[in-house]
Amino acid sequence: MEPDTDAPTSFTALQAAIAQRQNSLSPRLRQIAEYALSNPNDMALETVAQIAERAGVQPSALIRFSKTLGFDGFTEMQRVFRTRLTDNMPNYKERIRALTDGGPALSDASRVLEHFIDAGINALEHLRQELTATDLDRALDLLEGAEHIYVMGQRRSFPVAAYLGYALGRLGRRTVLLDGLGGMLRQQVQAITDRDLLVAISFKPYSEDTVEICRMAADNGVPVLGITDGTLSPIMPLAGVTLAVEDAQVKGFRSLTATMCMAVSLIVGLGQRLDKDKAGR
Amino acid sequence: MEPDTDAPTSFTALQAAIAQRQNSLSPRLRQIAEYALSNPNDMALETVAQIAERAGVQPSALIRFSKTLGFDGFTEMQRVFRTRLTDNMPNYKERIRALTDGGPALSDASRVLEHFIDAGINALEHLRQELTATDLDRALDLLEGAEHIYVMGQRRSFPVAAYLGYALGRLGRRTVLLDGLGGMLRQQVQAITDRDLLVAISFKPYSEDTVEICRMAADNGVPVLGITDGTLSPIMPLAGVTLAVEDAQVKGFRSLTATMCMAVSLIVGLGQRLDKDKAGR
DNA sequence: AGGAACTTAGAATAAATGTTCCCACCACTG
DNA sequence: CAGTGGTGGGAACATTTATTCTAAGTTCCT
Structure with a gap:
């Protein structure tokens, strides 16, 4: 079993990966890419069915999207979206204090x-x-x-x-x-x-x-x-x-x-x- | 069947509710309360089983905890924990659009x-x-x-x-x-x-x-x-x-x-x- | 010490969620 | 025109997850 060498682990890396592959994506996957970048909160918290409905896509398309990016499945990709919520949360206070x-x-x-x-x-x-x-x-x-x-x-x-x-x-x-x-x-x-x-x-x-x-x-x-x-x-x-x-x-x-x-x-x-x-x- | 009139809807209200009842809670529930207040991120994102294990509690105790606070179940309480993440990390487009x-x-x-x-x-x-x-x-x-x-x-x-x-x-x-x-x-x-x-x-x-x-x-x-x-x-x-x-x-x-x-x-x-x-x- | 009220653990259950798979569809090529 | 490779839709599937339930345990009072 080979590991997913190219699966991004940080949100910014994921963002970059999506942006970079935008041209090589099929129309439906690009539609998902667009939704994902503009609604990262939904991607992090909602269920596959919910996201699929809001983005106007089939649930399976979301899994395809995840796998295209090198993830094992949607769950694994969602974990990255969730890190954005937790990582940026304390930063906000810290940044103000640092300032x-x-x-x-x-x-x-x-x-x-x-x-x-x-x-x-x-x-x-x-x-x-x-x-x-x-x-x-x-x-x-x-x-x-x-x-x-x-x-x-x-x-x-x-x-x-x-x-x-x-x-x-x-x-x-x-x-x-x-x-x-x-x-x-x-x-x-x-x-x-x-x-x-x-x-x-x-x-x-x-x-x-x-x-x-x-x-x-x-x-x-x-x-x-x-x-x-x-x-x-x-x-x-x-x-x-x-x-x-x-x-x-x-x-x-x-x-x-x-x-x-x-x-x-x-x-x-x-x-x-x-x-x-x-x-x- | 009466509705949960006292279920907090905002995270700060939930925080206050937990802090207030801390003394009137049973030992195990107090243990959960403590964990919940110091690990709100876990409460928002992890599954019941995960949280239970990390807090050293049975999954069912988490449901009891939620119901004690007036929620219908754990899922409903988790929603409140999640609002904390989205409120502090808002989707600006949505905000601007709402504006x-x-x-x-x-x-x-x-x-x-x-x-x-x-x-x-x-x-x-x-x-x-x-x-x-x-x-x-x-x-x-x-x-x-x-x-x-x-x-x-x-x-x-x-x-x-x-x-x-x-x-x-x-x-x-x-x-x-x-x-x-x-x-x-x-x-x-x-x-x-x-x-x-x-x-x-x-x-x-x-x-x-x-x-x-x-x-x-x-x-x-x-x-x-x-x-x-x-x-x-x-x-x-x-x-x-x-x-x-x-x-x-x-x-x-x-x-x-x-x-x-x-x-x-x-x-x-x-x-x-x-x-x-x-x-x- | 014994019983009542409450609390807890853990397995059993039911619901939901993610994932797989297969067929239809489309565009392009020989 | 048939074939081929890629893409998408949607139902079926398997897994995970929340929740319930019952029996055992604990505490506290008389």
Whole structure:
């Protein structure tokens, strides 16, 4: 009797094994693989019959799946899924303790991640409190009413601008991402009219280009939607509507967590409005 | 026949119930109570026979114990022990889905924001639990050791790629953002050697370009760091190291909150390493 | 010391669960 | 078109598992 040399013993190994073989699996087994990865709790606790029903599969398929992965049977595979529950359980408390006590149990990298996660959660809670519904609505008014939307963000703010540019385009809005490619920035800005909208994203230290573009736009009567930090931003006086975000910050490094969250919310909020308008028309 | 009105339904309630009756229990049942409180994992996952043997008790005693607490049988009591595992190790997708499906059609903009904030916090907690320190360290090893770093992300993943490209450059790493500008994508990829690194960011629905570039790189022996979602991503089998992120999702719209948080953590973690190396030299 | 009430052990039982097996089905090949 | 290799469905099977039951044991009171 040969042993199952390739049967994973840890959950992460199992996860990797499933992911790796996904292409070589038959359709039904892939269906199980998908269910298993997204419902590991069920895999660990429910019975074969239950899992089979929820995944829309025959019980025997689950045994086939287990054997394909090198296990003796379903029971043996389920044991691995159960280790995930027991292994991660005490870790949770330990990790928090390690974080607060500054214990050496964690590597530097994961401690950084812990900090950013905590800071990110704080930033999101802060965002919830600080951002008023009226500001959001006014921002959406601008986005909805504009003929063309120009989005500008430099350096660290560029990813946000890129996301907004992409997502606004997908919503069917005429959108231009002012990326300054080929030094065409000022020419692009010349084309903006007062029926358009400039979305300017900038955080401290504020990009001079972005501030200048904002000023040009404001001088020409172009509406400006500013996404910036609340404290004394040069964008604020130039923008008709300002959305203030104080994003997470650890050791001087600013995260984009909360800003991205707000950007996505803007997009979805706008999408809903457009849907509603289309339906009401 | 009256129902079991006093059967605890939550683990904490069960814990309290056991502790309270500890004195009024018979010796053997108290023995079980002691074992149950100190080995809740076994109580949740093992069979009656196993638990009985480990606790030095007869199987039937466990059933009597359960009935004393007001349960119908051992199985029913075990269910409560199992809730402890699932409650502390929740399936985030379910939670996030419950958050969205449960809520009434998010009418106004601020409710959208609320949802994304909640979903974002959940995603960050998820990230905290699922991302292991070893994965993170291995990712940093790759980033630190590479001569050149190529970053690729399309569509919704592009903002993440843009951020990484920008931040890696600021850390002094030679970085190329594969933006496909002017259709030069494949030419750019030709230049990558096995001493470089490809960072590929892709989420469902996976960009065909990104997957293909990954495959090309993997075929040429180029190390690949994948940033993708955990469920059956085509990136995973191609990448040497994978960082799995399940980002927040509301009404089918995926946020970038958690992904960005992880990206920033990577950057700062790498920055720390580089500082340390410089100081130690 | 003897009996009543309660507790326990262990085999017997019934239910459920995992697993096997066989046939039908589909896609591909000669 | 028949053959072949792989895949899936579902019923039959064997095993495990929870539960019940009865007799023996223990404790405690009078």
